[in-house]
Amino acid sequence: MDAHTHIAQPQPAIRFSGVSKHFTPTVTALDDVSLTVTPGEVAILLGLSGSGKSTLLRHVDGLQLPTSGEVTVLGVDVGAAGTRTLRRLRRRVGFVFQQFHLVGPLTVLENVCTGALGRLRGPRLGLVTYPRTVRTQALEQLDRVGMADRAFQRADTLSGGQQQRVAVARALVQQPEILLADEPVASLDPETAAQVLDLIRRVATEDRLTVLCSLHQVDLALGWGDRVIGLRTGAVVLDTPTAGLRRADAMAVYSRVGVHLDPEPAGGSLAGPSAAPAGEGAAR
Numbered sequence: 001m002d003a004h005t006h007i008a009q010p011q012p013a014i015r016f017s018g019v020s021k022h023f024t025p026t027v028t029a030l031d032d033v034s035l036t037v038t039p040g041e042v043a044i045l046l047g048l049s050g051s052g053k054s055t056l057l058r059h060v061d062g063l064q065l066p067t068s069g070e071v072t073v074l075g076v077d078v079g080a081a082g083t084r085t086l087r088r089l090r091r092r093v094g095f096v097f098q099q100f101h102l103v104g105p106l107t108v109l110e111n112v113c114t115g116a117l118g119r120l121r122g123p124r125l126g127l128v129t130y131p132r133t134v135r136t137q138a139l140e141q142l143d144r145v146g147m148a149d150r151a152f153q154r155a156d157t158l159s160g161g162q163q164q165r166v167a168v169a170r171a172l173v174q175q176p177e178i179l180l181a182d183e184p185v186a187s188l189d190p191e192t193a194a195q196v197l198d199l200i201r202r203v204a205t206e207d208r209l210t211v212l213c214s215l216h217q218v219d220l221a222l223g224w225g226d227r228v229i230g231l232r233t234g235a236v237v238l239d240t241p242t243a244g245l246r247r248a249d250a251m252a253v254y255s256r257v258g259v260h261l262d263p264e265p266a267g268g269s270l271a272g273p274s275a276a277p278a279g280e281g282a283a284r
């Protein structure tokens with residue numbers, strides 16, 4: 001080790017160390033995943049359906065626990081955390097889903113207020129049961145996402161793009177430090193998808209959020225994130241900054257049988273099986 005290895009690094013927002021998740025003896029959703037996401041970074045998970053993206057995201061807030069290995073989030077060892085610690089951690093981690101998960105019959109504003117439930121005591125039924133400060137915050141966040149004029153409309157009367165904006169506002173009312181997004185634009189048309197991603201990027205920058213987001217659209221990913229993490233059958237096969245990453249190299253993540261890439265891709269390193277020629281253990 002030389003002196004340079006002792007330069008203090010910021011504590012990672014998210015750290016996976018040798019994390020594997022086996023749902024059954026034959027279903028491996030995560031396969032020895034090691035990665036770190038630094039505070040303020042916008043990292044994208046790419047990979048085929050079933051490659052483990054959702055499972056990885058669920059490990060970040062302890063919705064699922066590793067079979068082996070360690071997940072540390074905001075300094076908390078998720079696997080070793082008790083119920084109260086996990087609950088506290090989850091308040092610091094917002095989640096946005098593909099299907100928005102709004103409560104359809106409730107107003108937009110009440111949906112956004114539910115983002116504060118983690119820090120309030122007891123259940124809330126009806127907008128007026130939320131403290132005024134929460135309602136004010138909810139309106140402010142709706143304003144930020146361009147939905148303030150819909151505050152009193154039923155959530156299930158909104159378009160998909162509008163619902164996702166409201167879901168982002170709900171996550172922001174939680175005042176998270178990390179924002180997880182599981183294919184947040186997969187149900188949206190391309191133009192709306194780009195708008196929603198731009199919105200997430202803007203609020204993430206403004207609030208200095210760490211973002212971990214799974215996407216299926218490579219082109220969106222390349223233009224949007226700081227970094228791409230590619231999964232194949234649960235293993236990390238690509239982990240590189242998006243700057244300079246070639247589309248073909250990102251697309252290789254989707255190869256079912258492994259792709260032989262240039263020895264030194266322009267935009268980062270291909271790890272694991274995808275770096276091997278097809279037929280040399282690349283197919284998994």
Ligand SMILES: Nc1ncnc2c1ncn2[C@@H]1O[C@H](COP(=O)(O)OP(=O)(O)OP(=O)(O)O)[C@@H](O)[C@H]1O
Nearest residue numbers: 023027028029047048049050051052053054055056
């Ligand atoms: N609760 C579960 N029980 C058993 N197997 C599961 C469970 N959750 C996920 N899996 C399996 O783990 C693997 C990874 O699934 P995961 O949902 O993480 O993939 P994904 O990349 O998010 O897929 P998609 O893009 O379709 O959402 C798949 O083989 C899936 O069938």
